[in-house]
Amino acid sequence: MxxxxxxxxxxxxxxxxxxxxxxxxxxxxxxxxxxxxxxxxxxxGAESDMYAVAEVADLTEEPQRFDFSYEQVDAWYQSEVTETAWIYREGDNIVALSPTCTHLGCTVNWDANEDYPDQFFCPCHFGRFEKDGTNIAGTPPTEPLHKYVTEVRDGTVYLGTAEPQI
Amino acid sequence: MKWTADDMTVFLREKQYIDTLLLPLQPVSFTNEMKQSASMQEFVEALTREMEKQFKGRVMLSPAFPYLKQEPVEEQLPKIQKWIQEAKEGGFSHIILITSDAGWKQVEKSIDGMLVWMPFVPFENLENSYKKQIISEQMKQLLPLLTMKWNE
Structure with a gap:
């Protein structure tokens, strides 16, 4: 049944x-x-990674050079990239500038030329920038140095991507 | 500028600013000196990559000029002169040859460009952080050389 x-x-x-x-x-x-x-x-979310770069206690009013590295995948090739940032404090504010010259991409240095103290100087075509990254008129660069996204957590400075100031 | 299509596009547009060619000279051996050849290649490559990074906007990093280590350097001279000549025709007013092979020192005077000889440091078994330190020390010695050359 x-x-x-x-x-x-x-x-x-x-x-x-x-x-x-x-x-x-x-x-x-x-x-x-x-x-x-x-x-x-x-x-x-992966692209907005932040990297620990420096301790707040180490920062001064004078820009200092800090290097940081991370893994980067470029098409099929994975490599370790080292980036540099010039970091200084301005009161409670922390400013981190990218050392890449906005002209053609050389690496700029702080206070590197005797004739131009307290400026960022590019050895390639003598581009110059003020302490806050503003390009100095009459030199080849056409825009200010890029600025890193910064974040402070527990006394450590974290940097994100470098973004144009204008 | 690196030897890539992307950088070449920038180069063709900004030619008047990029006037220096960095040309590595790379000895190759497939017999006795194979390992030394590899060490030299590793060292010079790391160094030139760092130089390109520092001076990206003015320096073009050329592919290396390879030659057999067992052939005398004099035999390479005519060929290297041709490379230099063509680079000059291409608009590079400063040619910098960089190598770890001391043989080139003997023919330095016959070369129509600046020869930089860097004794190589073997990277074998070295930690990454230590390699970086070595390269950045060498860079500090090279920087003034280049800026001096540009100020001539």
């Missing part, structure tokens, strides 16, 4: 089985594609 109630016809059995198996196969194909499609969304 109960056998009759639960009886499944050959056709029904095949339909269920095929739908079931087909469904699994379709899911197997579609899910990875969906995962790849949303992947950039899931990774969005």
């Amino acid at each position: 109960s056998e009759k109630k639960h009886n499944v016809s050959r056709r029904q059995f095949l339909t269920y089985t095929l739908t079931g198996v087909g469904g699994f196969m379709a899911a197997g194909v579609i899910l990875p594609m969906a995962r790849f499609a949303v992947d950039p969304v899931l990774k969005a």
